[in-house]
Amino acid sequence: MFNLVLFGPPGSGKGTQSENIVSNYKLDHISTGDLLRDEVSRHTPLGIEAKKFMDQGMLVPDEVVIGMISSRIDENPNSRGFIFDGFPRTRPQAEALDKLLEFKNTAIHLVLSLEVPEPELIKRLISRGETSGRSDDTEEVITRRIKEYHAKTQPVANYYYEHSKLERVVGDNSIPETFKILTKHINKYLLPVT
Numbered sequence: 001m002f003n004l005v006l007f008g009p010p011g012s013g014k015g016t017q018s019e020n021i022v023s024n025y026k027l028d029h030i031s032t033g034d035l036l037r038d039e040v041s042r043h044t045p046l047g048i049e050a051k052k053f054m055d056q057g058m059l060v061p062d063e064v065v066i067g068m069i070s071s072r073i074d075e076n077p078n079s080r081g082f083i084f085d086g087f088p089r090t091r092p093q094a095e096a097l098d099k100l101l102e103f104k105n106t107a108i109h110l111v112l113s114l115e116v117p118e119p120e121l122i123k124r125l126i127s128r129g130e131t132s133g134r135s136d137d138t139e140e141v142i143t144r145r146i147k148e149y150h151a152k153t154q155p156v157a158n159y160y161y162e163h164s165k166l167e168r169v170v171g172d173n174s175i176p177e178t179f180k181i182l183t184k185h186i187n188k189y190l191l192p193v194t
């Protein structure tokens, strides 16, 4: 099993690159943003609670997302491995993920961090907001999301750096160029399925 965390600020291209990675390496994709938006659209109790945080650009409480991740892992017992996108976003989430995976006799093998300058992030998110219909892609909420990222999520990179799992990747090249760099790192662990 090979487990990868795709790390980076909002707008860094995690969703796009995850799709490419999933189709080339046949990993199971776990995006907490997508899982939460699905709960919101189904008006589940979890979704109704989560929406209050998401619409303000705040992180949803750790225990909510950790519970969701745990059930997604359990739903895929024969997985080749997982790609975690948008998770972990806090140090407690990173620690909880390590414990969950240890319990399943596996671990996070690699963390790829997409590095994109802030003005480019803001530009991308505002332009996505024009078509995505996402209620959190407005300028005011984007600013808050980036602030949350610096305060709570950036320390997660240090956590994985301390565990010698972090690789930084320049994320403002073209989509195929960025994907090529990501594959160079992944291929050290797992080859694409042809």
Ligand code: ADP
Pocket: 009, 010, 011, 032, 033, 034, 036, 053, 054, 055, 057, 058, 059, 060, 061, 062, 065, 085, 086, 087, 088, 089, 093, 136, 145
């Ligand atoms: P982006 O990376 O573009 O900001 P996501 O789709 O990953 O967007 O997340 C959207 C929102 O969902 C976040 O702003 C946050 O409110 C919530 N969210 C997603 N993942 C997590 C997580 N791991 N922990 C807490 N909140 C999360």
